[in-house]
Amino acid sequence: MASPRHVHSMTAFSRAEHVASFGTLQVEIRSVNQRYLEPHFRLPDTLRELEPLLRDALRERLARGKVECSVRFDAAEANQAPAVNSQRLKDIADALAAVQQQVQSAVPPTTLELLNQPGVLETQHLDQEAIKAAAATLFDQALDELIDARAREGEKLAEMITMRLAAVSEQVITVRGLLPQILERQRAQLLERLEVAKTELDPQRLEAELVLVAQKADVDEELDRLTAHVEEVSRQLAQKGPKGRRLDFLMQELNREANTLSSKSVVAETTRCAVELKVLIEQMREQIQNIE
Template sequence: MTFQSMTGFASLAGAAGEFQWVWEVRSVNGRGLDLRLRLPDGFEALEAPVRAEFGRLFSRGSITVGLKLAGIGAQAVPRVNRAQLEATLAAAQEVSDLAAAREMPLAPFSALDLLGFRNVLEIEAAPLAENTEVLAAVTAEIGPLAAALAEARAQEGAGLRALLAERVDRIAELAAAARETAEARAARRGAVLRERVQALLESTAIADEARLSQELALIAVKADVSEEIDRLETHVAAARDLLGGEGPRGRRLDFLTQEFNREANTLCSKAGATDLTAIGLEMKVVIDQMREQVQNVE
């Protein structure tokens, strides 16, 4: 399966006999696969093949599939809505009685005037679901419609993958810069600590030199960010594997962005220097951008 976005649109149109039909499908982000159908009355039998085909091609996304039919033509049958006609006649009589009581003249009223009132005359189409030609035509396009949506999502997915690859590359660059900065800082800091400890030992009677050594070691460990950088580089390799792999991978990429963010937060908290903090903050910005884009990956 190609790298797919969860956003896409596709439509297919055609005709069968006197009827025209249009299939439309829209897809947006979703935690799982949420398939919603909007079918004309009498076409409920299409639901099963639609769900089967879209379930085969997609694993995530909120997808709405709709079918519109038009062109009832000669099969349209006019029908009088008797209930609405009776209500209209009663209302007309009430108006006539009120006008007569007030000696108000009314224009002549004919039976044909009733046809102008809403819902008195209805146009009833012959049941389309009984038209086997129409049913066969729209059913045959379910597969092509799903394939068209897959193509639309794949096209957007290609651009999305390129953007994510840029973000991952930038995180890798920042991790390398953080390692270089941290190593240089450790060398400087180690030299300063050694000088201060030596001066302290020469000028003061230290009761417990072993305890002093332990405390200094703890300080060094707390300031060491090499493990965080190692994990960042591991996550970079995993992200690149996912971007180059097959099948749905949105959830796994989302998990990786959380891990990236965890390491970047720790890096900032242990930085102890403005240059390393600046690298960590820029990394968090890139990770936030990546997280937003990952939400659209299937």
């Protein structure tokens, strides 16, 4: 089998944080299985215009999954508090000193009154472009981590599926080994029924009955298709790119052959093999639901 890193799960989580002079940015991305790609974004109002850019980045690198993306920005305290314009304050103080020299009775203003003068207190203006650029870069970092996490989870899924494929092949080999025994047992049972019924058939009629019994018990075609499907699943696991839908279809085909094998079963051994096949296929199908 080729590298299991070619298999990506749709279930993963990533988180990235960036601390700068303007404040702290945090990005969280969560993804779960979904038939198609379904992105959801939660952004602060100041970064809302970034959503189309982030959405395009997501679509370029992910094919399936329900993906929730959250971006949070907390401005630094220094940027939240107003700052004193020292030059403006000095100009006002100088003007007041000049007034007091001219008008001796003038009452000097309080500190609060000085601060309330126009232009003395200024709100810090954040560099929005720098914040947006940092948020976009941080999102790419979180997306990289999410994809790595999906690949690691996919590697585990590929290993579990490969183990069950080997078990399916073992069941196919078991049934193939039972076929001569099954046909012989069917022949013996037919002859026994004829003996009990004290019925004699001419050789040609007997041969025809034996051929009919053999046809009903013949599962070579089903076993061949099971083998072919197992090989195709292995091939798909080794392919690059999304493969979950194709694998899900192959599970349906495997299950179809297992059901046919069960319906043709004439002995307990093949019935047990068919049941085991269906259990293995269902286990693989559950894992494949999470594959991109």
